[in-house]
Amino acid sequence: MKTVILIGALGKMGQAALTGLGRHKVITAGRSGDVDHLVDITDEQSIEALYQKVGHFDSVVNTVGFCEYANFTEMTEAQWMTTVMSKMMGQINLVRIGQKYIADAGSFTLISGILNVKPIPYAIADATTSGAIDTFxxxxxxxxxxxxxxxxxxxxxxxxxxxxxxxxxxGFEPVPGKRVGKAFERSVDGFLTGEVIFVDA
Ligand SMILES: NC(=O)c1ccc[n+]([C@@H]2O[C@H](COP(=O)([O-])OP(=O)(O)OC[C@H]3O[C@@H](n4cnc5c(N)ncnc54)[C@H](OP(=O)(O)O)[C@@H]3O)[C@@H](O)[C@H]2O)c1
Structure with missing residues (x-):
């Protein structure tokens, strides 16, 4: 059994991830609501405080990445920056800060989303930051x-x-959260590293 910090636990993707973490001690975190620890992934001090309060942990599973949706021609710099500071830098900071605290042979699992390989209108900021996280x-x-x-x-x-x-x-086909939970399980319990684990219908 590992100790896993699940960030964004109350969101839809957090609940999907949770279905794959049944074998572990899960410590829930999020920005609001009934979680074990509050954290704002856009705030470095908040991330640092989360890791210090939890103490020992083997894995971090992050399912947070707020995105603004608009046509590219209408999207403001502020909307771009909101998305970049959450879905991209928020996740990078979780790893940058967390690597100091995580147990030996631990794991980080981040979230991106299919729109960087299957684009749709209004989702340019989500697609761009998802691509950045896959590359990161x-x-x-x-x-x-x-x-x-x-x-x-x-x-x-x-x-x-x-x-x-x-x-x-x-033209897209949705997948059940339980299937996406399996991808999180493969990341946490397997031996993969540096992988983009796609779940598509
Ligand atoms: N849903 C899908 O079908 C799907 C598919 C592929 C990829 N994704 C990606 O998965 C991620 C999560 O999506 P979701 O559908 O789970 O969204 P959601 O249901 O809206 O949940 C997001 C959760 O993240 C929390 N949160 C937002 N900003 C935060 C911050 N700065 N620090 C800490 N927690 C924060 C929210 O808390 P509050 O309630 O306080 O706002 C909420 O609990 C997104 O990046 C999305 O692009 C989603």
């Missing part, structure tokens, strides 16, 4: 200290989120 994981895996592994789950839309995103995504 593939490359930083080569530099991780103390046998730390790192992977990213790149899923298509969840069945549980189809009511929100379905209209934006004609």
């Amino acid at each position: 994981v593939k490359c930083v895996a080569l530099e991780m200290p103390r046998s730390t592994r790192i992977n990213v789950v790149n899923p298509t839309v969840l069945e549980e989120a189809w009511d929100v995103y379905g209209e934006m995504m004609p």
Whole structure:
């Protein structure tokens, strides 16, 4: 049994990830609500405080990455920066700061999303930052200290989120959260590192 910090635990992707972590002691974290620890992934001090409060942990699973949605021609720099500071830098900072605290041979699992390989309108910031995270994981895996592994789950839309995103995504087939949970399980319990684990229908 590993100690896993699950960030974004109350969100739809967090609940999907949770289905794959049944064998472990899961410490939940998020920005609000009934979680073990509050954290804001856009705030370095908040991330540092989370790791210090938890103490020993073997794995970090992050499912947070807030994105703004708009046409490229209308998207403001502020909307770009909001997305970059959450989905890209927020996740990079979770790893940059967390690598000092994580147990030997631990693992990080990040979140991206299928829109960087299957683009749709309005999702340019999500697609761009998802692509950045996929690249970050593939490359930083080569530099991780103390046998730390790192992977990213790149899923298509969840069945549980189809009511929100379905209209934006004609021709896509949603997948059940439980299937995406298996991808998180492979990352945490397997031996993969530097992998983009795609879950598509
Ligand atoms: N849903 C899908 O089908 C799907 C598919 C592929 C990829 N993804 C990706 O998965 C990620 C999560 O999506 P989701 O559908 O799970 O969203 P969600 O249901 O809206 O959940 C997001 C969770 O993250 C928390 N959060 C937001 N900003 C935070 C911050 N700065 N620090 C800490 N926690 C924060 C939210 O807390 P509050 O309640 O306080 O806002 C909420 O609990 C996104 O990057 C999305 O692109 C989603």
